[in-house]
């Protein structure tokens with residue numbers, strides 16, 4: 001049986017968790033949380049990074065910090081995870097869904113401007129599969145119309161746009177360390193930003209509306225309730241797991257990349273013949289091998305492909321049902337312009353098994369099964 005995903009374990013995770021236990025420090029913002037934040041600062045060149053309980057929560061923080069008001073609008077692709085939209089909907093915002101580019105499945109940067117109106121407050125680009133959106137274009141539009149940019153970089157930790165780490169380009173960047181992502185802590189995430197003026201508000205929001213972070217730094221002698229807040233800090237046990245993963249990032253990247261490249265080389269013949277489509281990586285993007293997907297001719301062929309692979313004990317998975325077609329999507333948002341690609345392309349897409357422990361032998365079983373499926377047609 002070849003699983004679709006298995007959470008990575010690289011070796012030191014349990015030692016670090018044990019260390020956290022022995023340190024008698026299990027709640028948030030201890031040594032391991034600090035080490036994880038420092039890693040993001042050093043490696044990804046972000047000025048600030050706050051570890052959070054999930055990417056969903058990082059997005060909620062980002063949405064809150066944009067100051068978006070009820071009735072105002074945020075622009076995002078419809079082809080994304082629900083959390084991108086939920087974060088803004090919780091603030092009473094409406095979602096303007098824009099079509100994706102069929103080559104990367106990212107928001108079509110050329111359709112954003114047409115979705116802007118006097119209520120628009122923010123853009124939330126999603127770096128699907130760890131492949132960058134066209135950020136120069138998006139940032140230029142945001143600057144021109146004075147909009148905030150919240151990058152959903154859940155899948156894009158340690159992926160780059162023209163040498164800049166994804167998540168560090170917009171006003172806010174949101175990472176996920178959920179066990180289905182590249183580097184993991186069970187459930188977890190991070191909020192990244194570069195603006196000094198955001199630090200205090202972000203820390204207060206994360207610490208139940210108190211200035212506790214300042215207190216710990218010795219900047220105030222007691223902490224009090226200063227603003228709206230929640231609890232977005234993860235336990236040290238989770239941070240300890242994550243720190244082991246971040247230390248082993250090269251090992252994780254190398255293994256994922258070798259599987260990604262293997263799929264790409266061994267499915268090239270089918271792609272060249274136009275039988276399937278494979279991911280496209282624009283010149284400006286350095287991806288992180290988060291995901292490998294193929295596109296079948298249509299939804300019927302995809303359904304048959306998934307069940308054929310299943311019969312060979314291979315788990316593959318399709319992805320998002322476009323948000324604008326869901327009940328909540330209709331209630332909280334609307335699609336701008338024509339849905340030329342979002343529905344059609346999402347119905348063709350199948351994700352192949354991809355995880356740290358997946359061997360090239362397993363990957364070969366997968367590509368062979370795909371060849372067998374198409375041979376019989």
Ligand SMILES: *Cc1c(COP(=O)(O)O)cnc(C)c1O
Nearest residue numbers: 054055056081083154176178188
């Ligand atoms: C995984 C994912 C999320 C949610 O991450 P959590 O850490 O599980 O909250 C949000 N957006 C995208 C694009 C994702 O892939």
